[in-house]
Amino acid sequence: MRQVWRNERGMALAVAIFALVVVGALVAGALFLGTQEQRVGENQYRLGQSFGIAEAVAPEFMRQWNTDSFNARRFYPTDTVKLGNRSYGARGWYTGYVFKLNRNLYLFDLTGSDTTTRSGSLAFRRRGGGGRSRLGILARIRPLQIPAHASLTTQGNVTLSGNAAVDGTDQIPNPSWTTCAPPDTTKAGIRMAPTGTVNTSGNAYVEGDPPVLKDPTVADSTFNVFGDVTYADLANRANIRFVGSQNLSTAPVTTPTGQCDRTVKTNWGDGLNRAGACGNYFPIIHIAGDVTLNNVQGQGVLLVDGDLWVQGSYEFFGVVIVKGRLRTSGGGTSVAHFWGAVMAQNVDIELNNISGNATLNYSKCAIIQALEWTGLGAMMRSRSFMALN
């Protein structure tokens, strides 16, 4: 008869289970550490990608500087440009803010994130997956190196008649220019090549320190190369372009809702009333030909490939560069035809019927603001980069 043992007391099963538990715990621990290490490595990789995106975006902003978005803003904390989530190719995303710190300085607060992090699930992000990197970039308006050391700079001869005047005294255009610094030292009235002559007749006069500066450095390049920007570069950046000879009247134009209407080509800003809707609109205007201006006003940077003839009571605030000759006549009730600096390669000023007021007034404030509002940003000279927490 076969025997059945009912009370077997072996320990192999218990030992095996114990061993399995211990081995399982060690394997689980090793697996956990390995997984953690892999996650850390992956996150490090994504962090590097995110950093690369945030850093790569900044030069893009500099390259495609948007004067309407950036220059036209008010200073922090009144105004801030918020950058929505934007794609950076297939590599990732970025977002952030742009703060205008003062007339010349901007802070780009940029946060980059890689594609995996951006598209990752909430659970992925909750467990710490992915990487983001936040950088600050300081930018500064790159002012044009326009050698505006005088009210009028020219290579040609100058003739003033009637009540014409060229004044190198630094002046603030009118009371609506409220952010101007105190007037700077007086500049030359006319700066010209040593061979140039100035003829005055009637009540015309030239004023400045000195009234006429004969400068041997005045050459073609004076009118064509401005630091690292050329006349052609400026013309390419123009907001407003005219081709062929023009006879224009320009004045500020607003939309029915009271906004400055920048789509109108004869709206060249409002230097007579800086508090107006177009007060901060400083376009770059390029005229590929001759132009006659008669009524009312404009501001910014005016580039004329041919001759410029100003009539009536027209006023312009900012920088004028004329490749041909400059002629002014009339004057009407306006205080001056130009506030800022005029540079003309060939000049023949003939003034008639001006009721005793100056015609060309040097204004550092008008120059600086025209260049500021039309200026493009660049990384600061040093210490533009910073890691933000």
Next chain:
Amino acid sequence: MHPVGRRGFTLIELLVALVLLGIVTVGIYRVLVSNQRMYHAQTQRIELQQNIRAAATILPAEFRELAASEGDIYALSATDIRMRAMRQFGVLCQEPILGGLLSGLPVIVFQGLHNGPPIEGGDSVLLYYEGDEGSRNDDAWWPGRVRSLPSPAAAPCPNGSSGIAFQVDLQNPPPAGMLNRAGAIPRGGPMRGFQAVRYALYQSPTDNLWYLGLDVFSPATNAWSGIQPLVGPLSGSGGLTFAYFDANGVVTATPASVALIEIRVRARTPKPIQRSGTGGGLATPVDSIVTRVALRNNRRF
């Protein structure tokens, strides 16, 4: 005779069971030991990699913000660098009074744009110097130190937003080319706070191991605080090397010319681990990383 109630094993059975149990126990022991060694080795390797990763994260982050051309590197060697490490950022919300004032310059920065640790008395700062706003050529940074009294404290900016007010003693006399005139430091100008630090290869006297050490300059005592281990252990006296290159990629020893720094970190596991394979014995695995960092804040023109 009935077999019911029979107890015990024969000697043969017992011996067979003991032998089998011994074999199983030895097998289990070897598996356990092997697992434990693997676990230990993996932990050590992870720590080694974490050390390398930490060095490769900390040093580039510090070096990236250097402006060597502006004097941010005080001294350098193959195993040692003394430098300004940027710690704070702020933006002035009002133009400080200049025109002769060099000590106790009143400064208020926007609370909303302040980044980094709180501003404290004794902190070293650099104030942006605009000079002529029509030119970038004279833009620079003016060094100074935050006064301890009165302590930096919350104060409103002129436009009503929250600010932090403190006083700065500017370097006296002004650095070459800088004029102490009104408007030279503008409203909206940035401010950087920095700490003088030293990163160097360091051998700890307690365990004789080599580390990446950090030393911090204390403005209060006007002396270095004493180097402390930051990352390690490194593989030895060759565990950390720096190489410095100028803008043309040529090795340089001139602090102001440095444009790129190469970092070589060679670390070891904190504890020896068992060699794999039949050779046995203990070993200290070593791993290394080489990274090059371009200095982002050097003068551009």
